[in-house]
Amino acid sequence: MSGTLALASALARMDRDELSRLVHARRPHAPAAVLDPIGLASELLRPDSISRAVSLLSIVQLGALDELDAGREPDRDTIAGLLSLGLVGEDAGAAAPLPEVSAAIAQAFEAIAQRSPLDEDGDPALEAAEASAGDDLPAATNSLSEPEIGAAAWIDTALTAVGRCAECLRQLRDRPLRLNRTGVVSYSAAKWVSERIGIPVDSVQRAFAALGLAGLTTPAASEPLLLTTAESADWLEADIAERWIALAQGALGTLSGPLRAVLETHDGDLGGALSELPTAYPLLPEADLTAAANSVELAEALGLTLRGRLSEPGRLLLEGHRDEAARAAEAAIPARAQGIYLQPDLSVIVPGPLAPADEEALSALSRPEHIGIASTRRVTEAAVTEALEAGRTGEEVLQLFASLSLTGVPQPLTYLVTSLAERVGSxxxxxxxxxxxxxxxxxxxxxxxxxxxxxxxxxxxxxxxxxxxxxxxxxxxxxxxxxxxxxxARYLASAPGIRLDIPGSRGGDPGADAQDPSPAAVRRAEDESALAELVERVFEAARSEPGTGDFTRRIELAIRERRAVRVTAEAAGQSRSFTLLPVSLSGGRLRASDQTAGVERTLPVNLITAVEPV
Structure with a gap:
């Protein structure tokens, strides 16, 4: 027996806000085709829609559905949550199980039972995510006590992440990077960036993922290219704490509902929540478990967590206290360095965070070798040449180094800049x-x-x-x-207006498509509009039905399924029953084909007293 009618009855009682939350949670496949509660119920009971919905149910919710199937009365709050997800119907004012949902759950558990069991080492993806907590901690923290680690180590991780993201963003600002079929920066493009800024390719990919989540990069509208957004310039000019907050907020947005729900019982232990996720949500697909593991890994890489536990700013951000999190981050980040140390071997020691303008200037004249609380860079011939070709004079370059250096400008650096200034442009x-x-x-x-x-x-x-x-x-x-x-051949040549072909990029104006909305953004806007219109249609239809709602919904379902029903009507004290194949329902009248008499009948809906399946 179908649960369409029971679900439609539950949907018809929902207000606009409840319907909106439901359709955004379930996202019907064909919203434009949904006109009324029956139509929405049919969409929600599609096998693919049910499978996705039940896969996100917790063990508590699955237990409540099992009790409802058995005729027992489950916890009311749990049932209310299931009603809001369209996984429970309504019959005579009481919660009713939906056969389609019960069948989907049974099939899901049967599929799990038939899977080959995990080997003794368990799930490699989850174990890797759990083990990643603490793997990348600097060696200097090994001798610290736990309180010292909690107060200091996340800062080093956070500043390293911010520095790497800043370097990657500057490279992208100068040249768009090609995306692969999955929408991430291609390996060849990531490798080129890796060679430019001296960090591993996987760290480049992770940095671009964090930048995208923070809204600082966007796909081009017309080509598979990654571009910077208008917000990226403000981010580069912001203080370190504000940069980190933006990255951290983007990463927290990837934490799924199930992972957040489990985290509530783990007192900030994100790694522990990930470990319990398969138990708390036994039907969660492997892809969701992998995505959760990736979210935990990114949180660790950004300093949101330390060995799996949320740092204090991370906890405040998760609770929605952005300003407090920013103050906590500012208090933990070391004071700005007053300058840099230039060495005769052309290496640069940066003892702490620099002012954004100084950091920008130094990045244009050197390449990073180590990024952290204290960083090291190196002045290279290529970096200085790029600066000279961009329009700086040799004198300006030396003056900039002199203004930043706490130890003066060493003679080898002066010679390098002077000689290059003489050759560039020749x-x-x-x-x-x-x-x-x-x-x-x-x-x-x-x-x-x-x-x-x-x-x-x-x-x-x-x-x-x-x-x-x-x-x-x-x-x-x-x-x-x-x-x-x-x-x-080691000749310095400049080419005004000409860009070299670099793997994973293209020539031309890097910002040419920056203002165009990406295809994904356009689709999101269209989807939101379609869902809002669906909510309004269903809400209005549920309140404009003539006569008795349950009867009309039974008739509408029979029309949709082309199924005969037994209709009982009463007039002038007489009651008659007909076996009818409903054709249409409009203007308060039912038009149907009488299967027994072989004629077409029209009945006022307000005279109908019962509608039963044949």
Whole structure:
């Protein structure tokens, strides 16, 4: 027997807010086709919809449904929660089990019983997430006491995460990165970033995941590319505490409802909650367990948890106390460093967090080697060259280093900047549309042009002099190929307006699509609108039905299922019963085909006293 009628009766009693919460929790597959409580009940009783819904039920809720099936009276609060999820119906004012839900639960448990049992080591995904708590702690914390670890170690983890995310965001700001089919940064693009900023590829992927959850990156609307959002600039200019809060809030948003529910009984022990999740929610799909493990892993990587337990700011954030969490983070983060230490070997020691403007300036002139509370960087030829090609002069670069350094500017650094400033701009490659070739190479000194012409490493460029100027050369290859060849041969060449092809990226304006809404954002807006319209239709239909609601819902279900019913009508003190195949119900009248007499009948709904299945 179908539970459609019982569920429709329960839905018809819900107000707008209750209906809205229900459809957002269950998200019907075809909201535009739902016109009334019967239609919504039919959608909610689809096998795929029920399977997903029951998989998220706790052991307590499953027990309540079992008691209801057995004819016993379960806990009222639990049943109320199941009613709000559309997993319990209503009959004569009392909660009624739905056969479809009971069958789905039985099938789910049968499927679990038929699975091959886990080996003695248990679930590898869950064990890895549990073991990750504390795996990445700095070695310096090993000798600390538990209180000291609680007060200090999460800060190091948090500052490392913020620093890595900032470096990744700056790389993305300068060049969009290609996404793979699953919507994450491709391996080749992540590897390129990894080589640029000196952190492992998996840490790059995790950083971009955290940035996306914080709303600082977005997919392009028209291409599989990742872009920065308008909020990313403000984030880079914010203090360390505010940056961390933004990342932490995004990560907490990934904690699923079941994981949060279990966490409530674990006093901030997120790792312990993850361990109990399969027991508390026995039908939870493996994909959900994996997602929960990933959420726990990300929380640990961001310093939200320490060895699985929520840090104090993490606990405050989870409870919704953002301002208090920000104050707690600010109190724990070391004071800003007054400057940096430049070493003769071109290494840079950053003893603590810098002001955002100083951090930005230093990142443009060096590459990170270690990121944490105290960081180390290195001034490289490539970094200084990029700064010079971006428009800074050698004098400006040296002045910037002098303003940041607490130990002055060492002679090797002065020599590097000065020599590069003399060489940068001596070779400029640009596009050319004439017959001479596709690339125009302007050389500052005739003798340098002569060197390029005879350099065997550049023979494949087929360089030739222009007819009018001996310091201008041409090549039939594209400018990006010429730039790459010159770089390989250790010539410093600049190319205004030209971007090299880098794995996982594309040339052009990085922000060209930044203002376009992503396809995912458009779909979310459309889905929200469709669900709001569904709620309104069902609510109005439930309150505009003529006559007795239960009778009309039985008739509507018979129309939908093309099933005959026995209808009893009473008029002038006489009662008659008909076996009818309902055709339509409108204007307070039922039009149906009389299966026995072979005629069509029309009955006023207000005269109907009973509708029963045949």
């Amino acid at each position: 070779i400029v490659v640009s596009e050319h549309d004439g017959d001479d070739g596709r690339s125009r190479i302007s050389v500052s000194r005739p003798e340098l042009a002569e060197t390029l012409l005879v350099d065997r490493a550049l023979q494949h460029l087929q360089l030739r002099r222009g007819d009018r100027d001996a310091s201008v050369l041409f090549s039939r290859l594209r400018p990006d190929h010429v730039i790459a060849a010159l770089s390989d």
